[in-house]
Amino acid sequence: MKDKEVFINESFPIPFDKRMARLWRRCSQLVRTWIGNCIAPEVVAGLPLMKDPKKMWENIREMYRKLDQGNMTITTVYNKLSGLWNELEAAKEKFDWPDHIQQQYKQMREREKATRFLLILNEAYLSFRPQILTMETLPSLGRIYQLII
Incomplete structure (x- = not known):
C-alpha cells in the first residue's frame, strides 16, 4: 500500500482538476478495497458503506476500541x-x-x-x-x- 496512507490521513485532498479527481477516486477505491480485504469478513459485513477510506478506517478503529x-x-x-x-x-x-x-x-x-x-x-x-x-x-x-x- 505504498504511498496510499495519504487517503487515510487526508494529507492528499481530492484535486479540483477533473482528470486528476477521477484518478484520485480510483486510488481511494483501491484503498477501501485493500482495507476491506485485510480485515475479517465478519467485520467488513458490519461496516456501513462508505466512500471515504479515512472514515472507513476510523470506523474500524472505533469498532475495535469499543468492542474489546x-x-x-x-x-x-x-x-x-x-x-x-x-x-x-x-x-x-x-x-x-x-x-x-x-x-x-x-x-x-x-x-x-x-x-x-x-x-x-x-x-x-x-x-x-x-x-x-x-x-x-x-x-x-x-x-x-x-x-x-
Whole structure:
C-alpha cells in the first residue's frame, strides 16, 4: 500500500482538476478495497458503506476500541454492544421491501449480532460459543445473554 496512507490521513485532498479527481477516486477505491480485504469478513459485513477510506478506517478503529471485552463484565459488554447496534439501526436507511425479505434480513442481522457478541467475549466464555452457534435455531441475543450469565 505504498504511498496510499495519504487517503487515510487526508494529507492528499481530492484535486479540483477533473482528470486528476477521477484518478484520485480510483486510488481511494483501491484503498477501501485493500482495507476491506485485510480485515475479517465478519467485520467488513458490519461496516456501513462508505466512500471515504479515512472514515472507513476510523470506523474500524472505533469498532475495535469499543468492542474489546477486556475487564468488562458480560453485562457491560452486552449493554455497550446493544447501544451501538441501536445507534446503527437508527442511522440506517429504511427500505420498503416485501415482508418476507424484511424478515429474512432481520434474521440475518440477529444472527450476525449474536455471533459478534459471542466472538467478543474473552477466553473464560469460550465454551459457550460452539454450544450456542451450533444450535439448530439460534436464540435471540437477549436469550444468549441470559444463558451466559
